[in-house]
Amino acid sequence: MLSAKLGVDQRHYKAYAKSVQPPKPWAKNGLRAFLVGGAICLIGQGLQDLFVHIFHFSEKAAGNPTVAVLIIFSVLLTGFGVYDVFAQWAGAGSAVPVTGFANAVASAALEHKSEGYIVGVGTNMFKVAGPVIVFGVVSAFVVGLIRYLFHVI
Amino acid sequence: MHVFTMYIMAFLVGGLICFVGQLLMDLTKLTPAHVMTILVVAGAVLDGLGLYDPLIKIAGAGATVPITSFGNSLVHGALIESQRDGLIGIITGIFEVTSAGISAAIIFGFLASLVFRARG
Numbered sequence: 001m002l003s004a005k006l007g008v009d010q011r012h013y014k015a016y017a018k019s020v021q022p023p024k025p026w027a028k029n030g031l032r033a034f035l036v037g038g039a040i041c042l043i044g045q046g047l048q049d050l051f052v053h054i055f056h057f058s059e060k061a062a063g064n065p066t067v068a069v070l071i072i073f074s075v076l077l078t079g080f081g082v083y084d085v086f087a088q089w090a091g092a093g094s095a096v097p098v099t100g101f102a103n104a105v106a107s108a109a110l111e112h113k114s115e116g117y118i119v120g121v122g123t124n125m126f127k128v129a130g131p132v133i134v135f136g137v138v139s140a141f142v143v144g145l146i147r148y149l150f151h152v153i
Numbered sequence: 154m155h156v157f158t159m160y161i162m163a164f165l166v167g168g169l170i171c172f173v174g175q176l177l178m179d180l181t182k183l184t185p186a187h188v189m190t191i192l193v194v195a196g197a198v199l200d201g202l203g204l205y206d207p208l209i210k211i212a213g214a215g216a217t218v219p220i221t222s223f224g225n226s227l228v229h230g231a232l233i234e235s236q237r238d239g240l241i242g243i244i245t246g247i248f249e250v251t252s253a254g255i256s257a258a259i260i261f262g263f264l265a266s267l268v269f270r271a272r273g
Contacts (some may be wrong), residue, residue, distance in 0.1 A: 014227040020220075025179075026176060030176055033168075034174075037172070037219070038164035038167050040167065042167070045159065045215070047268055048213065064156070066214065066272065067218075067253055068253055071257040075264075078265065092171050092188070093168075093175070097170045098219070101258060102258045105259070106261070106266075108262075110272075114271070115184065131190050134188055136223055137247055139193070139198065141247065143228045147232055148232075148243060
């Protein structure tokens with residue numbers, strides 16, 4: 001009896017809580033994500049052009065140093081504690097670019113430094129970024145296999 | 154393509170992918186980890202359908218900097234090597250193109266943990 005009564009109360013509470021909760025400002029967050037994400041890609045485009053025109057990389061080969069430089073910047077900003085403050089404002093705008101991936105790796109490494117380099121840093125480095133690699137690789141395998149089979153048949 | 158147009162497209166397409174990511178976080182119950190995973194898988198599927206390369210051609214870094222490009226690169230490596238080496242190429246080729254990003258993240262992430270301390 002008691003549990004049934006609690007169930008009703010809980011449902012009422014949930015409905016009430018929802019009614020007074022402020023709606024998520026998705027338009028504002030979305031705009032911020034758009035601006036910051038766009039700006040990071042703009043910087044990436046600038047770096048890529050730099051590698052093509054000044055260091056004479058081919059258009060395709062310039063992608064690697066561009067990503068590496070973005071990652072170094074992101075890791076440094078994470079180390080100085082700037083990236084995470086910035087991420088609070090930018091949301092997905094700072095998480096979705098490759099800089100967000102580097103930030104996830106670096107901040108997990110820093111966070112667990114006190115537990116030691118092997119058990120702390122080594123174990124936890126991919127705590128946040130791991131799912132992206134696991135599901136990326138599995139889906140790439142499936143897609144690759146399908147494409148291969150189409151190619152063979 | 155004209156340089157200026159390329160920069161505009163990089164900004165617009167890159168911004169749009171992040172905007173979609175933000176909407177998924179705000180309007181659904183998905184966690185950021187779920188959203189990132191979905192974007193990577195989306196990139197892999199788009200490349201499988203042959204749609205990601207045209208996007209890179211139009212948007213440049215707007216398509217190569219977001220995490221969707223990670224999925225695209227994983228598939229690319231697998232396809233290139235499987236065309237050359239057959240079935241085993243799918244396994245050996247997956248990290249072919251993305252190794253720069255993963256290696257750099259590991260190396261600089263580790264170096265950062267030697268130099269910096271956690272904050273907050």
